[in-house]
Amino acid sequence: HQLINREERRENLAEGKEGGEGLAAEGGQAMGGGAEEQDVQELTAEELEAKGIAKQEIRKILRQQRQRKWEQLLAMKPDDKYEDPKDVSAIQHAQKHMGDYKLKTEEDYVVPEHLRIDAEKKRRQMILLEESIHSIKMGFNDRLLALRDLKKKIIGNIQADNQRIREIDEELGISTGELWQPAILEQDEFPELRFSSGSKFPSLDIPKQETMKKHQSSETSSVVNQTSSIDTFRSSGTQSSVHDVGGGGAGGAGAGEPVIDEYEMSELEQIESHIRQVQLQYEKEKILEKIEQTVQAYDEAIRNLRRERFKLEADVKMMDLRMLVLFQELQLLKEFEKRDNALVSKLNGKREEKVDIASKIKECSEKISSKKNEIEKLNPKQVMMEFSQLVPESNKFHDPLLKIFKKKIKRMKKKGNDGD
Numbered sequence: 001h002q003l004i005n006r007e008e009r010r011e012n013l014a015e016g017k018e019g020g021e022g023l024a025a026e027g028g029q030a031m032g033g034g035a036e037e038q039d040v041q042e043l044t045a046e047e048l049e050a051k052g053i054a055k056q057e058i059r060k061i062l063r064q065q066r067q068r069k070w071e072q073l074l075a076m077k078p079d080d081k082y083e084d085p086k087d088v089s090a091i092q093h094a095q096k097h098m099g100d101y102k103l104k105t106e107e108d109y110v111v112p113e114h115l116r117i118d119a120e121k122k123r124r125q126m127i128l129l130e131e132s133i134h135s136i137k138m139g140f141n142d143r144l145l146a147l148r149d150l151k152k153k154i155i156g157n158i159q160a161d162n163q164r165i166r167e168i169d170e171e172l173g174i175s176t177g178e179l180w181q182p183a184i185l186e187q188d189e190f191p192e193l194r195f196s197s198g199s200k201f202p203s204l205d206i207p208k209q210e211t212m213k214k215h216q217s218s219e220t221s222s223v224v225n226q227t228s229s230i231d232t233f234r235s236s237g238t239q240s241s242v243h244d245v246g247g248g249g250a251g252g253a254g255a256g257e258p259v260i261d262e263y264e265m266s267e268l269e270q271i272e273s274h275i276r277q278v279q280l281q282y283e284k285e286k287i288l289e290k291i292e293q294t295v296q297a298y299d300e301a302i303r304n305l306r307r308e309r310f311k312l313e314a315d316v317k318m319m320d321l322r323m324l325v326l327f328q329e330l331q332l333l334k335e336f337e338k339r340d341n342a343l344v345s346k347l348n349g350k351r352e353e354k355v356d357i358a359s360k361i362k363e364c365s366e367k368i369s370s371k372k373n374e375i376e377k378l379n380p381k382q383v384m385m386e387f388s389q390l391v392p393e394s395n396k397f398h399d400p401l402l403k404i405f406k407k408k409i410k411r412m413k414k415k416g417n418d419g420d
Helices: 002-033 035-041 045-050 055-076 085-097 119-172 208-248 267-377 380-390 398-406
Strands: none
Touching: 045 055, 119 267, 380 398
């Protein structure tokens, strides 16, 4: 049995090699057919196993396929010096627009000239801050004065509405009672006139005392009219009943009493009177509702302005603290400016000294060069000949003078730092 199994395995292996060579040949033909069909001709391991190919040949075929893919990728690989135009344009745009941001914590950081703060710029900042504070306060004051003017108009409108309500009550013959009367504007509400002389205080057309007197007189008249109307109604009712009784009997007990003719309203007139009363009552309710809505809206505006005032006070306080910081910075900048001026003056003096020293050095170097030229021009032999002519050998002082002439003199260096 073992021998039989071995023979079968050998036969299968031989068949697998033949099949693998055939597939490899097909793959080669597919490679020759064009690069576009390579991906289509590639087979997976499952497809190869389904065709009965041995695993060793399957791995070989897959290895060849991977090698072809790798060659394709290498063929598509761009050159090392290749640069994508999009990347190049993006880099150029970034270099033009990103700016030069230097770290302030670096040791070699130098503040640019346009970013340096001096005392003059700090004063300008303080002035701008003062202007902003003033503008905020003036804006709030303008809104407050607008509400004050609105209050003045509301007071006048409410007085006119109350007068109309009293007229309606008088016509209806009823009394609403004491109507709400807003307070008259006081002089404290006009602080801009506190330093003015004379009677320039803007008051309303209706003073408080006259308004109260008119209010009391109107209430009294309304009560009197209401009482008279009630008495008239009672008397008219009584008289009409007496008239009806008198007219009911032809020769009754009231035949001898005088008959008083009364005017009775017709049905149409009664309807018109009722309509008029309803209209007046509706007008009165609308006036009261309008007064209430106006007062509520004004109170809401005052509350909103009060809340805004608290916020503005906090902002102004923060601005005051900022102003204090700016003032302290201004003092420091003044001190720094004094030091800078002293250092600049010292630097200018040192620069002038440097220029003078450089000019002196140049002058000394020129003198030295001229002396060197003179020394080079002098010939020692010529000097000896001149000495011999001046002091011949026959002269008794020839030897000591020659000795002195040839003596080398050691020059002493000058003490101190006087310079060259």
